[in-house]
Amino acid sequence: MLNIKNADNIADMRSRRFWMMWLGYLGAAALWYAAVKLLPLDSFRRLPDPVAVVTEWLSPSPTFGVSVFTAPYYKHILFSVYRATAAFLIATVLGVSLGICMGWSRSFHSFASALLGLLRPVPPLAWVPLAILIFAGAESAVIFVTFLVAFFATALNTLVGVRSIDPDYFRAAACLGATRKDVLIDVIIPGALPNIFTGLQIAMGAAWFSLAAGEMIAAQYGLGFLIMESYNLVQFPTIVIAMATLGLLGYLSSALIRALGNRLMRWREQAMGFGA
Amino acid sequence: MSGQAAVTPFARPAPADPAPPEAGALSIRGVCKTYDPEGACVEALRDCSVEVRAGEFVAIVGPSGCGKSTLLNMIAGFDTVSAGSIELDGQVLASAGRPPQPGPDRVVVFQHGALFPWKTVLENVTYGPLRQKLLSRAQAEEKAVDLLHRCGGLDSVAGSYPAQLSSGMQRRVEIVRALMNDPKVLLLDEPFRAMDTVSKTTMHQHLLDMYRLCRKTIFFITHDLEEAIYLADTVIVMTTRPGMVKQVIPVGLARPRVPKMLYSQEYMRLKRAAAEGVHEEARKAFERGEREQA
Numbered sequence: 001m002l003n004i005k006n007a008d009n010i011a012d013m014r015s016r017r018f019w020m021m022w023l024g025y026l027g028a029a030a031l032w033y034a035a036v037k038l039l040p041l042d043s044f045r046r047l048p049d050p051v052a053v054v055t056e057w058l059s060p061s062p063t064f065g066v067s068v069f070t071a072p073y074y075k076h077i078l079f080s081v082y083r084a085t086a087a088f089l090i091a092t093v094l095g096v097s098l099g100i101c102m103g104w105s106r107s108f109h110s111f112a113s114a115l116l117g118l119l120r121p122v123p124p125l126a127w128v129p130l131a132i133l134i135f136a137g138a139e140s141a142v143i144f145v146t147f148l149v150a151f152f153a154t155a156l157n158t159l160v161g162v163r164s165i166d167p168d169y170f171r172a173a174a175c176l177g178a179t180r181k182d183v184l185i186d187v188i189i190p191g192a193l194p195n196i197f198t199g200l201q202i203a204m205g206a207a208w209f210s211l212a213a214g215e216m217i218a219a220q221y222g223l224g225f226l227i228m229e230s231y232n233l234v235q236f237p238t239i240v241i242a243m244a245t246l247g248l249l250g251y252l253s254s255a256l257i258r259a260l261g262n263r264l265m266r267w268r269e270q271a272m273g274f275g276a
Numbered sequence: 277m278s279g280q281a282a283v284t285p286f287a288r289p290a291p292a293d294p295a296p297p298e299a300g301a302l303s304i305r306g307v308c309k310t311y312d313p314e315g316a317c318v319e320a321l322r323d324c325s326v327e328v329r330a331g332e333f334v335a336i337v338g339p340s341g342c343g344k345s346t347l348l349n350m351i352a353g354f355d356t357v358s359a360g361s362i363e364l365d366g367q368v369l370a371s372a373g374r375p376p377q378p379g380p381d382r383v384v385v386f387q388h389g390a391l392f393p394w395k396t397v398l399e400n401v402t403y404g405p406l407r408q409k410l411l412s413r414a415q416a417e418e419k420a421v422d423l424l425h426r427c428g429g430l431d432s433v434a435g436s437y438p439a440q441l442s443s444g445m446q447r448r449v450e451i452v453r454a455l456m457n458d459p460k461v462l463l464l465d466e467p468f469r470a471m472d473t474v475s476k477t478t479m480h481q482h483l484l485d486m487y488r489l490c491r492k493t494i495f496f497i498t499h500d501l502e503e504a505i506y507l508a509d510t511v512i513v514m515t516t517r518p519g520m521v522k523q524v525i526p527v528g529l530a531r532p533r534v535p536k537m538l539y540s541q542e543y544m545r546l547k548r549a550a551a552e553g554v555h556e557e558a559r560k561a562f563e564r565g566e567r568e569q570a
Contacts, residue, residue: 176404
């Protein structure tokens with residue numbers, strides 16, 4: 001009986017959260033509409049209102065050539081997704097490896113932390129000219145710039161994750177006959193996983209931000225490029241369509257990472273009583 | 277978690293006591309430990325000598341900071357010895373200048389628990405034999421389930437994660453994990469420190485049952501004199517820092533130990549014999565702490 005009541009309460013809470021979420025979206029759209037249509041500000045009057053954006057986005061024959069029914073829209077998405085994915089995967093592999101090595105070995109930490117501390121504060125976009133020179137082309141340069149921000153976030157969070165593992169787990173593993181390789185697989189990686197996934201979430205968000213900026217400066221396709229091109233061609237609804245698409249992709253990629261993290265860290269869900 | 281409520285401790289009659297083991301004799305000879313963090317020379321242990329017979333249950337009692345855990349860490353191979361030596365069955369485990377070497381012949385049960393939270397109870401318990409390639413997975417799981425069952429019906433939580441268990445269950449699982457490796461010595465570092473009195477009493481019976489089941493040498497660190505006398509064959513009282521052996525008290529209480537022994541004349545006599553020394557050292561430790569704070 002108690003369980004049924006709890007289940008009802010949870011269902012009520014979820015339903016309430018769902019409606020509150022939509023209320024938030026509608027409120028934001030209403031504010032936007034009011035700012036464009038009702039405020040006596042010229043600068044806002046030039047912006048497209050939400051109705052114009054949605055109409056353009058869902059139109060089979062859009063005024064400015066980009067909608068869910070046109071191929072260029074998907075081409076831009078594909079380029080952005082490809083660059084973000086490539087950068088994120090490389091950053092994950094290198095960032096997690098570097099973070100683990102730095103957390104594991106004091107001497108490696110001393111060696112790498114100075115370089116990391118020096119390079120991390122450099123804004124990613126400051127790398128664009130050098131990246132174009134190094135990689136001889138805009139495509140790799142944009143991926144590199146996107147990679148950089150994701151890499152630092154991943155490496156530093158992994159380092160914090162390894163450092164925060166209770167030393168008794170290492171001692172327990174040693175007592176139980178674990179080799180260094182066993183300790184890496186059975187203690188360090190699972191022990192650092194919560195922080196690694198926090199880092200990956202931050203990295204993904206930062207990667208989309210950096211990607212859009214990189215594409216605005218040095219790409220021929222992609223949503224960042226579409227935003228800049230639409231601005232130059234005075235196609236304002238398309239700017240908002242590209243921005244909204246970036247937001248959706250960012251949200252979806254974060255949800256994907258969260259789902260993967262929850263799957264790999266079922267022990268945390270179970271411990272907190274959320275598991276089946 | 278409904279399965280856990282059904283667990284009945286001591287559900288099965290305990291098997292006949294195994295013969296006393298031939299392995300697990302521990303010799304601690306003139307052990308000293310000095311820490312030197314940034315030139316501040318701190319003498320944690322001075323000329324500490326203890327002889328532990330194979331299969332003996334030894335409890336070490338002393339005030340905080342007297343070097344009990346330092347001694348345990350040196351036996352476990354987590355810390356170096358400044359002088360003296362530690363031998364297990366005649367083999368040198370630790371001596372001055374020798375790097376510390378932990379191993380599955382001396383398994384530690386930690387004060388705050390060290391079950392891997394990302395592994396289930398069964399995965400934790402089978403970890404040692406599988407990593408050392410002593411048993412196949414099927415053999416290890418069969419042995420683990422049997423041992424968990426014999427240690428108070430813990431097999432019913434084999435698929436649970438440690439955080440889903442009570443602290444008492446976690447501690448029992450950790451002892452089972454240690455026993456799975458068939459160690460010569462079980463090193464228990466104040467495993468019941470954070471528990472309330474009722475849970476502690478239950479855990480004492482579980483530990484005594486496990487001891488009867490495995491008959492391993494047990495090196496048990498505690499603050500609690502009553503606990504030490506009730507559980508151990510020998511109680512060693514240590515002085516405040518630098519830790520030295522102040523008193524060795526053989527406990528003549530018969531086994532199996534039962535709670536009514538806590539009111540026996542022999543238990544009271546032993547408690548009186550040890551209490552004065554323990555309280556004197558506790559007072560010294562307190563006064564030293566106040567001096568250091570001032």
